[in-house]
Amino acid sequence: MDNNNIDWGNLPFGYMKTDYNVRTYYRNGKWGSLEVSSSEHIDLHIASVSLHYGQQSFEGLKAFMGKDGKVRLFRWEENAKRMQSSARGILMKEVPTEIFKKAIYKVIRMNKRFIPPYGSGASLYIRPLLIGSGPQVGVRPADEYLFMVFVTPVGPYFKEGFKPVNMLLTKEFDRAAPQGTGKYKVGGNYAASLTSMKKAHDEGYANVLFLDSKEKKYIDECGPANFFGIKNNTYITPKSDSILPSITNMSLLSLAESIGLKTERRQVTEGELESFEEVGACGTAAVISPIGKIVDENGKVYNYGSEPGKISTQLYNKLLAIQTGDEKDTFGWVDIVE
Ligand SMILES: Cc1ncc(COP(=O)(O)O)c(C=O)c1O
Numbered sequence: 001m002d003n004n005n006i007d008w009g010n011l012p013f014g015y016m017k018t019d020y021n022v023r024t025y026y027r028n029g030k031w032g033s034l035e036v037s038s039s040e041h042i043d044l045h046i047a048s049v050s051l052h053y054g055q056q057s058f059e060g061l062k063a064f065m066g067k068d069g070k071v072r073l074f075r076w077e078e079n080a081k082r083m084q085s086s087a088r089g090i091l092m093k094e095v096p097t098e099i100f101k102k103a104i105y106k107v108i109r110m111n112k113r114f115i116p117p118y119g120s121g122a123s124l125y126i127r128p129l130l131i132g133s134g135p136q137v138g139v140r141p142a143d144e145y146l147f148m149v150f151v152t153p154v155g156p157y158f159k160e161g162f163k164p165v166n167m168l169l170t171k172e173f174d175r176a177a178p179q180g181t182g183k184y185k186v187g188g189n190y191a192a193s194l195t196s197m198k199k200a201h202d203e204g205y206a207n208v209l210f211l212d213s214k215e216k217k218y219i220d221e222c223g224p225a226n227f228f229g230i231k232n233n234t235y236i237t238p239k240s241d242s243i244l245p246s247i248t249n250m251s252l253l254s255l256a257e258s259i260g261l262k263t264e265r266r267q268v269t270e271g272e273l274e275s276f277e278e279v280g281a282c283g284t285a286a287v288i289s290p291i292g293k294i295v296d297e298n299g300k301v302y303n304y305g306s307e308p309g310k311i312s313t314q315l316y317n318k319l320l321a322i323q324t325g326d327e328k329d330t331f332g333w334v335d336i337v338e
Contacts (some may be wrong), residue, residue, distance in 0.1 A: 006153070008116045011120075011154060012154070013125075013132075013154045013285060014154070015152050017152075018153075019038060020111055020150055021037055021038075021039075021040075022036055022037070022106050022110075022148060023148040024099060024146075024147050025144060026144060026147070027144050028299045031099055033101060036106070036110065044133060045133065047137055047140060048131070048132065048134065049132035049136050049140070050133060050142070052136075052284055053078050053136075054090075055133065055142055056129065056130065056223060057083055057185055058127060058130070059106050059185060059232065061074060061075070061079045061128075061130040061284060062074060062124065062127070062154075062284060062323070063123065063124040063151075064118075064123050064323050066118055066211040067119075072335070073337055074247075074323050074333060074334060075251065075333050075336065076100075077097065077101075078247045079133040079247065080095070080100040080101065081246075082187070083095060086186055086296055087130060089181060089184040089186070091141040092130055092141065092142075094143055099147070100135045103149045103174070105337055107149045107150065111124070112300065114151065115159055116153050121151070122153055122154060124154075125151065125153070126149060129147070129148050129149070130147045131145065131146050135307075138334035150292070154172070155178070156286070157285040157286035157289070162288075162316060164289075164291060164292030164293075164308060165281075165292060166204070166206060166291070166292055166294070167200075167281070167291050167294045168208050168209065168210045168294075168296075169199040169297070170199070170210070170211075171296075171297065172197055173195060173196035174210070175192055175196070175213075177213055177242070178212070178242055179241065180242065182220075182240075182241070183244060185244055189244075196208045199220055205337055207223030207224075207281070209221075209222050209224075211270060216269045218240065218269055220240050221238075225289065226238075226244070226246035226248070226249040226281065227282075228279065228280055228282060229272070230279070230309065231275055233261055233262060234264055235261050235263045236263075236276075237265050238267065239267060241316060246283055248284055248287060248319070249283075252288070253265070254331060255315055256315060258330075261311070270296075273302045277303070278304060278308075279302075287319055287320055287323075290308040290321075292305060292306055
């Protein structure tokens with residue numbers, strides 16, 4: 001099969017079968033060798049802890065084809081660290097950074113023909129997954145773990161491109177408990193967000209803006225993305241123990257400083273939404289989704305306009321240019337996969 005039948009310009013943000021994935025097991029106190037598989041399935045014990053008690057964590061990162069024909073990987077070490085933090089958070093065995101690196105580089109190289117061409121707007125999405133594969137019936141951590149990585153070419157998260165989306169601010173649902181697992185990238189958080197996301201989608205919103213679960217006063221996250229607001233030449237993003245530390249957000253904070261903005265990471269009250277000049281959601285999938293409108297359940301509307309703000313646009317273009325290699329990476333964020 002060649003790639004001529006892939007319509008790179010119209011790829012969805014979804015799964016497509018590729019040639020290979022990689023896997024390694026933690027058994028008897030150590031990680032085994034990296035296996036290459038062309039099967040899309042895994043053989044899992046019926047009493048696997050991952051299935052019953054949710055012992056699993058995943059990551060999401062992207063590789064980009066540059067104009068120069070080089071494949072660029074964005075800040076993979078941060079994803080390795082975050083997966084280690086998630087593993088510690090739910091008592092799984094950590095995947096050492098070297099094994100994480102070996103696995104993602106191998107799976108990218110082996111699926112090179114699925115890396116979307118430069119200029120298509122698409123990229124190769126990389127999905128590392130760590131699960132407690134061993135069986136238990138009582139609630140206990142597994143004694144065997146499986147780490148695997150698959151890749152799939154994806155188009156832009158929003159078909160309509162870099163255009164403001166609307167968000168539903170809801171107090172009806174919580175994504176994570178105040179001292180729970182919100183800061184880890186574990187499946188249970190996403191299961192917990194499905195009903196609220198469905199409500200938002202059913203009502204015509206792109207996603208949900210969650211408030212903190214304890215006081216329902218502070219902005220937490222924006223569906224599967226962090227939140228930021230801009231005012232008075234300052235990039236402001238919520239500080240909270242129950243949000244996922246976004247690598248995109250971390251990068252935007254540095255970029256904001258590099259273009260002369262002040263930055264603040266602190267609690268952001270719902271009331272402060274009134275005062276922002278621009279607001280947005282940020283994450284690997286879309287980099288930045290500018291927010292046009294936030295509507296709460298009582299019908300209160302915060303309006304930011306129907307066009308992306310100037311600073312959001314500047315940050316978006318800059319980050320994307322670094323990821324694709326159009327702009328020099330002065331931060332040391334990008335690694336070339338030879
Ligand atoms: C809950 C949640 N918040 C934020 C993010 C953004 O994180 P990152 O920028 O590392 O993709 C994600 C994942 O993309 C997420 O699932």
